[in-house]
Amino acid sequence: MTSSYPRPEVIPLESSPLPERRIETIGDGVQATLVSAGVVPVTGLRLVVHAGSADVPEGMTWLDRYVHDYLMEGTEALEAGAFASALAELGGHLSVSGDEHTTTLSTEVPSEHATEAVELLVSAARTPRFPDGSAERLRDDLHRSRAVVSTQPGWLAHAAFRNALYAGHPYGTVLPTDEQIEAFTTDAARGFWEARAGGPNVRFMVAGMFDGDAILESANRALSGWSGAPAPAVSPPSTSSSRVVHYVERPGAEQSTLQLGLRVPAPGHEDYVPLEVLNSLLGGSFYSRITLNIREDKGYTYSPRSAISSRPGDAYWAESADVTTNVTGASIREILGEIERLRSEPPSEDELRGIINYVSGTFVLRQATPGGILNHLEFLDLHGLDTSYSANYVARVRDVTPEEIQRLAQQYLDPAAMPIVVVGDRAQVEEQVAEFGSPA
Amino acid sequence: MAQANTSGGFALDVPVQRHRLDNGLRVVLSEDHSAPIACIAVYYHVGMRLEPPGRTGFAHLFEHLMFQGSQNLGKMELVRHVQQNGGTLNGSTRYDFTNYFEVMPSNAIDLALWMEADRMRGPVITQAELDNQRDVVKNEIRVNVLNRPYGSFPWLEMQERAFENWHNSHNGYGDMADLDAASLEDVQAFFDAYYSPANAVLVVVGDLDSEETLALAKRYFEDIPAATPPAPADLTEPRQEEERRWSYTDPLANRPALAVSYHVPPSGTPEYYAMGLLNELLAEGQDSLLHAELVEKRALTGDVEGDLNFLGHMHNAQTPLLWTTTMMHDTDVTPDALIEGIDAVLEGVRSTAQSEATLKRLRSKARSGLLRTMAEGGYPRFGIADLLASFELLEGDASRINELDARFAAVTPEVLLATAQEYLRPTNRNILVLEAGVAE
Numbered sequence: 095m096t097s098s099y100p101r102p103e104v105i106p107l108e109s110s111p112l113p114e115r116r117i118e119t120i121g122d123g124v125q126a127t128l129v130s131a132g133v134v135p136v137t138g139l140r141l142v143v144h145a146g147s148a149d150v151p152e153g154m155t156w157l158d159r160y161v162h163d164y165l166m167e168g169t170e171a172l173e174a175g176a177f178a179s180a181l182a183e184l185g186g187h188l189s190v191s192g193d194e195h196t197t198t199l200s201t202e203v204p205s206e207h208a209t210e211a212v213e214l215l216v217s218a219a220r221t222p223r224f225p226d227g228s229a230e231r232l233r234d235d236l237h238r239s240r241a242v243v244s245t246q247p248g249w250l251a252h253a254a255f256r257n258a259l260y261a262g263h264p265y266g267t268v269l270p271t272d273e274q275i276e277a278f279t280t281d282a283a284r285g286f287w288e289a290r291a292g293g294p295n296v297r298f299m300v301a302g303m304f305d306g307d308a309i310l311e312s313a314n315r316a317l318s319g320w321s322g323a324p325a326p327a328v329s330p331p332s333t334s335s336s337r338v339v340h341y342v343e344r345p346g347a348e349q350s351t352l353q354l355g356l357r358v359p360a361p362g363h364e365d366y367v368p369l370e371v372l373n374s375l376l377g378g379s380f381y382s383r384i385t386l387n388i389r390e391d392k393g394y395t396y397s398p399r400s401a402i403s404s405r406p407g408d409a410y411w412a413e414s415a416d417v418t419t420n421v422t423g424a425s426i427r428e429i430l431g432e433i434e435r436l437r438s439e440p441p442s443e444d445e446l447r448g449i450i451n452y453v454s455g456t457f458v459l460r461q462a463t464p465g466g467i468l469n470h471l472e473f474l475d476l477h478g479l480d481t482s483y484s485a486n487y488v489a490r491v492r493d494v495t496p497e498e499i500q501r502l503a504q505q506y507l508d509p510a511a512m513p514i515v516v517v518g519d520r521a522q523v524e525e526q527v528a529e530f531g532s533p534a
Numbered sequence: 535m536a537q538a539n540t541s542g543g544f545a546l547d548v549p550v551q552r553h554r555l556d557n558g559l560r561v562v563l564s565e566d567h568s569a570p571i572a573c574i575a576v577y578y579h580v581g582m583r584l585e586p587p588g589r590t591g592f593a594h595l596f597e598h599l600m601f602q603g604s605q606n607l608g609k610m611e612l613v614r615h616v617q618q619n620g621g622t623l624n625g626s627t628r629y630d631f632t633n634y635f636e637v638m639p640s641n642a643i644d645l646a647l648w649m650e651a652d653r654m655r656g657p658v659i660t661q662a663e664l665d666n667q668r669d670v671v672k673n674e675i676r677v678n679v680l681n682r683p684y685g686s687f688p689w690l691e692m693q694e695r696a697f698e699n700w701h702n703s704h705n706g707y708g709d710m711a712d713l714d715a716a717s718l719e720d721v722q723a724f725f726d727a728y729y730s731p732a733n734a735v736l737v738v739v740g741d742l743d744s745e746e747t748l749a750l751a752k753r754y755f756e757d758i759p760a761a762t763p764p765a766p767a768d769l770t771e772p773r774q775e776e777e778r779r780w781s782y783t784d785p786l787a788n789r790p791a792l793a794v795s796y797h798v799p800p801s802g803t804p805e806y807y808a809m810g811l812l813n814e815l816l817a818e819g820q821d822s823l824l825h826a827e828l829v830e831k832r833a834l835t836g837d838v839e840g841d842l843n844f845l846g847h848m849h850n851a852q853t854p855l856l857w858t859t860t861m862m863h864d865t866d867v868t869p870d871a872l873i874e875g876i877d878a879v880l881e882g883v884r885s886t887a888q889s890e891a892t893l894k895r896l897r898s899k900a901r902s903g904l905l906r907t908m909a910e911g912g913y914p915r916f917g918i919a920d921l922l923a924s925f926e927l928l929e930g931d932a933s934r935i936n937e938l939d940a941r942f943a944a945v946t947p948e949v950l951l952a953t954a955q956e957y958l959r960p961t962n963r964n965i966l967v968l969e970a971g972v973a974e
Contacts (some may be wrong), residue, residue, distance in 0.1 A: 185902030235836035393669025455620015
């Protein structure tokens with residue numbers, strides 16, 4: 095019953111060329127990027143506008159979400175239902191999402207309908223209807239969303255952690271109050287959108303199978319005459335953090351939802367790519383140190399993970415885990431212990447080589463689907479990076495050394511500066527957690 | 535895969551090669567040379583429906599154990615080899631099957647096949663590894679169900695009530711007591727019953743040479759001893775003859791929710807595809823009838839969702855299944871107000887045939903959803919691999935993936951109307967009310 099064949103050796107691929115990008119300026123200064131990919135006849139279309147949650151007036155947290163919802167309420171030419179039907183006839187539906195500095199309108203359609211879908215997608219951004227009759231219903235939807243996310247442990251941890259890192263800055267507030275939502279008006283939504291949407295503040299991105307010339311012609315026609323001023327440059331926050339424990343009460347919770355970490359250099363900084371390697375080694379992959387420890391060795395949790403979250407000129411590293419309540423303190427001890435271990439000794443050549451292969455290999459994997467490509471294009475645009483970032487990425491990853499990983503851990507992952515968020519049953523866990531910091 | 539057809543569009547024609555090894559293992563290959571990557575997947579024809587009574591959750595626990603070691607791979611070594619060669623992996627347990635897959639650079643197909651063959655020979659694990667993964671699985675259930683509002687809504691709560699047959703109705707995530715009772719003897723018995731070559735399908739999609747890949751599959755898998763595949767279980771459900779209604783309180787939720795489920799027509803019939811189109815008509819997207827009625831017109835909820843499979847989509851499970859529509863709402867909206875709105879819509883759909891133009895839109899949506907699944911699928915190349923494996927396991931022929939366009943095209947307005955009349959009748963309906971246990 096034993097296999098008679100030895101484990102095959104893998105001969106590394108010489109190179110994995112990324113799909114080529116076609117970049118053009120269309121309309122009134124809209125940058126268009128097109129990437130052919132895959133063999134499934136589908137086209138992903140995105141229109142990215144440089145306007146996000148950090149751009150709303152003070153005290154109007156989630157106004158950007160109100161705008162997202164309003165962008166689904168039809169165009170000057172078509173009421174909401176008629177717009178949705180027209181796009182559905184082409185096989186598409188509109189999605190609107192966003193982050194701190196962008197709003198993205200997207201749809202995916204069978205390739206034969208891509209050219210027609212461009213026109214509808216642009217109209218949703220350029221001539222939204224903003225029907226005042228929808229104002230109250232959309233506010234009610236946001237009230238309900240706010241209520242529901244306020245009971246989700248992951249959201250509560252995220253909100254508390256953001257506040258610990260960015261108090262006083264828009265990045266630090268991710269949940270509004272009901273009073274704030276109640277003050278949203280159609281005019282506020284329209285005003286926010288019209289001040290930013292248009293011209294050089296817009297990006298058009300296409301990936302999948304398509305006829306590029308036809309798409310560009312259609313997009314150029316739809317976008318021309320839509321002008322706007324470039325968005326002001328983003329100035330990153332200047333906040334710092336310290337080791338304090340932030341509790342969010344959930345009496346009776348069977349698990350504690352943990353988040354801990356701190357700000358690190360952002361994409362574009364020379365240490366950013368090596369930090370991605372460090373992250374994959376420490377907690378950002380299945381075969382990472384923290385995951386092997388608190389999941390595969392101890393069984394404290396199901397899906398521990400670390401990640402780097404970024405905005406222009408700003409980023410943070412964080413480990414998140416939902417752990418059984420009675421091992422809350424033990425889990426924090428192991429996580430901090432893995433960070434300390436990386437600071438005190440470099441990883442072995444073997445361990446690092448494996449992680450380097452993982453990071454470079456999965457980078458190539460992500461460039462193999464329309465969605466993966468579009469996400470990467472959005473990342474580059476957000477951080478003001480160009481094609482050379484992608485072209486040089488794998489080479490930079492391969493250059494990382496064990497000493498560099500240790501140096502990065504020492505320089506950037508100072509446990510004394512890491513706030514710890516614990517969402518859970520405070521009465522049960524406070525004693526376990528006390529040794530890791532005082533309550534905020 | 536896509537070729538320009540006579541009307542200038544893109545036809546869908548997935549290349550499919552099928553083989554059967556001497557021990558009964560089916561091998562399905564599909565070439566796609568657009569990027570140097572591949573998805574290697576093994577599907578076993580056993581899922582939550584077939585786990586033994588008294589061992590709920592066992593199929594899923596077993597899936598976890600398949601990562602804990604086999605004859606030539608120690609605990610987590612498979613994960614390490616995948617990562618260190620630039621790939622990623624996962625596994626999942628569904629109603630009818632359990633899958634294990636790697637997405638790798640194409641130079642690692644050889645290694646991935648060798649590893650999957652090694653674990654097809656059986657897990658080699660200790661009591662400590664069983665105990666560890668039991669803890670991990672319990673934490674998975676806590677994070678996804680017990681410690682999260684709406685965690686069992688509607689899938690676990692609805693299937694337990696709407697189905698009569700234990701195979702379909704029981705909690706496939708598992709009762710904690712059943713998980714505690716699972717032993718190494720259970721592991722061996724489950725493996726012996728279900729994890730044999732003739733009860734499995736190997737699928738490889740991507741940048742592969744078919745001849746070479748088939749030769750590798752034979753080399754590694756063909757000497758795994760054959761075993762008689764298990765007899766199929768009786769999954770049948772009685773015809774439902776009267777409407778049923780239940781309510782329960784979710785102690786973590788602060789807003790109520792409603793789910794309404796109907797038993798659907800048998801897999802593979804024209805009526806089943808009509809049900810897929812009825813889902814598009816009623817509950818998919820902002821052009822859907824329930825969205826227009828409940829969201830826009832009556833403002834009772836912010837979003838209506840619909841699906842035919844709680845753990846996937848209509849093409850990767852076999853009936854009995856439920857078509858379910860769900861919505862969250864405010865406390866001042868009663869479930870009966872929502873049901874009245876649903877009835878108004880369904881009465882129309884059950885009394886008047888849809889136009890050809892509407893049907894065309896519904897087919898366009900269904901086809902587009904399928905293309906998106908193929909192009910993205912969560913992991914590169916996994917979407918197609920999943921469909922191929924599902925068709926091979928559930929219908930006995932992977933190449934039927936290319937019949938989907940025709941199956942949707944065959945649904946006439948008359949079939950759609952008849953399907954609505956029989957399957958959307960009030961006596962086939964199950965209503966589940968979630969009451970919010972958290973007051974604001």
